[in-house]
Amino acid sequence: MYRFIRRKDVPYILFTMILGSLNHFLYEFSDQNPVTALIAPVNESVWEHMKLLFFPFLLFSLVEYYFRRPDAAAFFGSRFAGVWAGMLSIIILYYGYSGILGKSFVVIDILLFFIGVVIAYRTSSKLGRLFHRQTPLNIFLWWTVTILLFFIFTCFPPELPLFLPPMI
Numbered sequence: 001m002y003r004f005i006r007r008k009d010v011p012y013i014l015f016t017m018i019l020g021s022l023n024h025f026l027y028e029f030s031d032q033n034p035v036t037a038l039i040a041p042v043n044e045s046v047w048e049h050m051k052l053l054f055f056p057f058l059l060f061s062l063v064e065y066y067f068r069r070p071d072a073a074a075f076f077g078s079r080f081a082g083v084w085a086g087m088l089s090i091i092i093l094y095y096g097y098s099g100i101l102g103k104s105f106v107v108i109d110i111l112l113f114f115i116g117v118v119i120a121y122r123t124s125s126k127l128g129r130l131f132h133r134q135t136p137l138n139i140f141l142w143w144t145v146t147i148l149l150f151f152i153f154t155c156f157p158p159e160l161p162l163f164l165p166p167m168i
Helices: 007-023 051-068 072-101 106-131 136-155
Strands: none
Touching: 007 051, 007 106, 051 072, 051 106, 051 136, 072 106, 072 136
8 A cells, every 4th residue: 555654754743743833832932032033933924934844843853863773864864855845845835825815824824834744754755765875964064054044044034025924
């Protein structure tokens, strides 16, 4: 039987969805703590909401790596590709549907987050073999650059639609 999602990924998918959903309120619950702002959304922009997927996905990837000890390059390389596939799918689907409808809907936005989580894990599970020849240092740098981009664009968001709260 064909499986879209690997059984071992189901708990990670569910926990990423739950933690990502809770992360939405973390900045507000922390009384707008500047450190919390680095990993939790500080406004309703699409970029800030990518943190809902990225940081829980990274956390559960680290947990899974600790317990399973797979090949580091293959594991973290495929996870990096997966998280970017999930984030890009959310961006494309969000701007696609809100552009067509002329406004966004919270229920659809939540559904897009869940779809992005599934796409992230699905993509990651399919791409593991592509990263065996990468050095772990390269993959570490990819993750580090992405984290730094989140930090920089939280503190200094460009005047581009992706980084601004939607006007729809």
